[in-house]
Amino acid sequence: MHLQPHKALVGANAFVHESGIHQDGWLKHKATYEIISPESIGLQRSNEASITLGKLSGRQGLRKHLEKLGYRLKEDEVESVFLNFKAMADKKKRVTDADLKALVSNEVTQVESIWKLSDIQVICGTLGLSTATVRLNNTIDGSTHVACCVGSGSMDPAFKAVNLIVKEAVKLVEYSLTTMTEDVDVVITASVVICRLNNHASNHSTAEENNVQPTFSGTGEGTDVAVSSVEAYIAALNKMLGSKK
Numbered sequence: 287m288h289l290q291p292h293k294a295l296v297g298a299n300a301f302v303h304e305s306g307i308h309q310d311g312w313l314k315h316k317a318t319y320e321i322i323s324p325e326s327i328g329l330q331r332s333n334e335a336s337i338t339l340g341k342l343s344g345r346q347g348l349r350k351h352l353e354k355l356g357y358r359l360k361e362d363e364v365e366s367v368f369l370n371f372k373a374m375a376d377k378k379k380r381v382t383d384a385d386l387k388a389l390v391s392n393e394v395t396q397v398e399s400i401w402k403l404s405d406i407q408v409i410c411g412t413l414g415l416s417t418a419t420v421r422l423n424n425t426i427d428g429s430t431h432v433a434c435c436v437g438s439g440s441m442d443p444a445f446k447a448v449n450l451i452v453k454e455a456v457k458l459v460e461y462s463l464t465t466m467t468e469d470v471d472v473v474i475t476a477s478v479v480i481c482r483l484n485n486h487a488s489n490h491s492t493a494e495e496n497n498v499q500p501t502f503s504g505t506g507e508g509t510d511v512a513v514s515s516v517e518a519y520i521a522a523l524n525k526m527l528g529s530k531k
Contacts, residue, residue, distance in 0.1 A: 300324070306346070309343060310344060310346040312337075340375055352386065387503045398528060401523060401524060402423045402425055403517055406420050406512055416436065454527070474510070478505075478518040482499060506518035
């Protein structure tokens with residue numbers, strides 16, 4: 287039988303803390319807000335940190351979750367990310383790991399944008415192959431580049447067209463969309479995480495070695511899915527191109 291998440295002891299939320307005060311107290315001493323541990327009744331925490339991030343969460347909970355994701359930020363960087371995190375949490379019920387990576391990437395990793403989206407057209411449906419035409423501007427030399435690709439779905443050909451222009455081997459790690467309705471308009475936030483595609487990697491490389499590859503994230507927001515998604519993809523690409531080895 288399906289259990290309600292708020293069911294005492296055995297519910298999914300029984301040992302999860304969202305409030306900033308609860309998170310801070312739990313991090314200092316677990317018994318502050320847990321009179322028993324889930325392990326004592328044969329349960330395992332669905333979240334190792336027992337922290338879920340939402341609009342009630344505080345700085346300590348955010349810092350702990352960022353550390354779990356591998357980020358070690360300075361106080362001013364945490365403060366900058368926290369302010370934008372609260373603004374996002376007011377719009378979304380839950381802030382995901384992909385959202386946090388995008389926030390950290392946007393606030394901490396500031397690089398000069400090399401490529402900028404000029405125009406995009408995506409044609410998809412049940413009649414024929416999906417196609418996308420993308421026009422990008424190079425902010426360094428002022429040149430304009432156009433590419434057209436076919437693919438599956440609506441965003442696959444668009445991302446491929448960008449790759450043809452940028453001429454970089456890129457692997458798409460994560461891609462997600464969230465929506466927020468404002469009157470009759472729907473605001474779409476696209477989040478993209480990419481990494482360099484190592485064509486010289488050995489077929490015998492381990493999963494642990496592959497995980498060492500750094501990732502770069504970007505976000506795009508607007509009323510059009512294709513525009514928001516490609517802007518997020520280009521934002522991640524600019525960070526990858528501007529990063530040092």
